[in-house]
Amino acid sequence: MAHGVMGIFLLFFTAIVGVLLLRLFYLPAQMVPQEEKAKYAVVATLCLLPMFYPGNFVWIVVLLVAMMDIPDYTPLLHRWLTPFGASLNHRKRKKKLLHARRSQDNREQR
Numbered sequence: 664m665a666h667g668v669m670g671i672f673l674l675f676f677t678a679i680v681g682v683l684l685l686r687l688f689y690l691p692a693q694m695v696p697q698e699e700k701a702k703y704a705v706v707a708t709l710c711l712l713p714m715f716y717p718g719n720f721v722w723i724v725v726l727l728v729a730m731m732d733i734p735d736y737t738p739l740l741h742r743w744l745t746p747f748g749a750s751l752n753h754r755k756r757k758k759k760l761l762h763a764r765r766s767q768d769n770r771e772q773r
Contacts, residue, residue, distance in 0.1 A: 688713055688722065691729035702733055 692707040706729045713722035 684714075691722075691725045694726075694729045699733075699735075702728075 689710055692703065692710050695703045695706050697703065706725060709721070709725040709728060713719070713725065
């Protein structure tokens with residue numbers, strides 16, 4: 664009888680400790696605002712590492728990354744890359760126009 668009670672206690676204790684550790688390791692991802700999707704993805708991925716890597720160093724790094732304010736560089740990148748995209752779109756339109764002219768010339772020759 665005592666062994667059965669001890670086994671049930673160990674199962675519940677293991678489950679409770681497991682849930683608490685999972686919540687603890689996921690804590691940095693909960694600290695990041697949901698609006699910062701890129702940072703959230705990085706922190707959520709980094710939260711998985713301490714579960715498989717022995718030591719607390721990785722978890723401390725994840726906490727620091729979650730608390731840091733990383734500036735949003737997407738408007739700057741968008742401004743830099745827009746001219747390249749416009750030139751690519753211009754080249755695509757030019758190719759389509761050239762292809763249409765060639766097919767029209769081929770039709771006229773027949």
